Amino acid sequence: MAEHINYQLAHFxxxxxxxxxxPESTCPEVSFVGRSNVGKSSIMNKIFGRKNLVKVSSTPGxxxxxxxxxxxGVHFVDLPGYGFAQRSKAERERWGDLIGEFFELDRSFNLVVSLVDIRHDPSQLDHQMIDYLKEAELPFQVVLTxxxxLSRGRAAQMRQNIARKLGMKTGDLLVTSSSDxxxxxxxKAIIEERCLDA
Structure with a gap:
C-alpha cells in the first residue's frame, strides 16, 4: 500500500x-459523525483540499x-448530523436509527471521526455517540472543530475541559479548524495510519 492517500482524487x-x-465494504472506511452544525462538511472538504465537494448546507441538519x-481506494462516509431540533421528531428518529444501524453493520470501520465543537461543552448526544463508540470498541478519534x-489559550482550556467531561486524556483530542x-x-496522518496499515 502507498504510504499516503492522495486526497486530491476525492470524488462523490x-x-x-x-x-x-x-453495499458491503470493499475498502478501508473512515466515517464522520457529529452534531448537525459542528462543521463536518467543512472539515471533510479541507481534508480533500476542495471547496465544496461535500455540500456545506446553510441549513444545519x-x-x-x-x-x-x-x-x-479509501471510502469517506459522511453520516447525518444529529441533534438538530428544528426537524420533526420522526425525522430526527430516522437519522438516529440510520446512524445506529450503520454502526451495527459488518463493515471496515478503520476509523470513526467524532466531531465536537470546541466552543461548547459536549452535548448529551456527543456523550452518547462517544460512549457508543467506546462500548462497540470501534477505533475513533475525537476531533474538536x-x-x-477561540484564542489559543481558550482553545487549550476548552480541550482540557471537554476531555475531562468525556472521561478521556487531553492528548487524545485533536484540535482542528477548517478555516486556517x-x-x-x-x-490526515491518523487516517492514513488507520487505513494504510490495516
Whole structure:
C-alpha cells in the first residue's frame, strides 16, 4: 500500500437514505459523525483540499442520508448530523436509527471521526455517540472543530475541559479548524495510519 492517500482524487460515490441500500465494504472506511452544525462538511472538504465537494448546507441538519466519497481506494462516509431540533421528531428518529444501524453493520470501520465543537461543552448526544463508540470498541478519534473561533489559550482550556467531561486524556483530542487548517495534517496522518496499515 502507498504510504499516503492522495486526497486530491476525492470524488462523490453515492448517497443512501436507508442502511439496507448500502453495499458491503470493499475498502478501508473512515466515517464522520457529529452534531448537525459542528462543521463536518467543512472539515471533510479541507481534508480533500476542495471547496465544496461535500455540500456545506446553510441549513444545519440538511444531510439526511449516508453519503460516500472515495479517495485513492479509501471510502469517506459522511453520516447525518444529529441533534438538530428544528426537524420533526420522526425525522430526527430516522437519522438516529440510520446512524445506529450503520454502526451495527459488518463493515471496515478503520476509523470513526467524532466531531465536537470546541466552543461548547459536549452535548448529551456527543456523550452518547462517544460512549457508543467506546462500548462497540470501534477505533475513533475525537476531533474538536472551529478552533479558529477561540484564542489559543481558550482553545487549550476548552480541550482540557471537554476531555475531562468525556472521561478521556487531553492528548487524545485533536484540535482542528477548517478555516486556517490547524490540525488537518495530523488528522490526515491518523487516517492514513488507520487505513494504510490495516
Amino acid at each position: 460515490v453515492a448517497s443512501y437514505g436507508k442502511v439496507s441500500q448500502i 440538511k444531510t439526511a442520508n449516508v453519503n460516500f466519497f472515495e479517495a485513492d 472551529k478552533a479558529d473561533k 487548517g490547524q490540525g488537518i495534517d495530523e488528522l
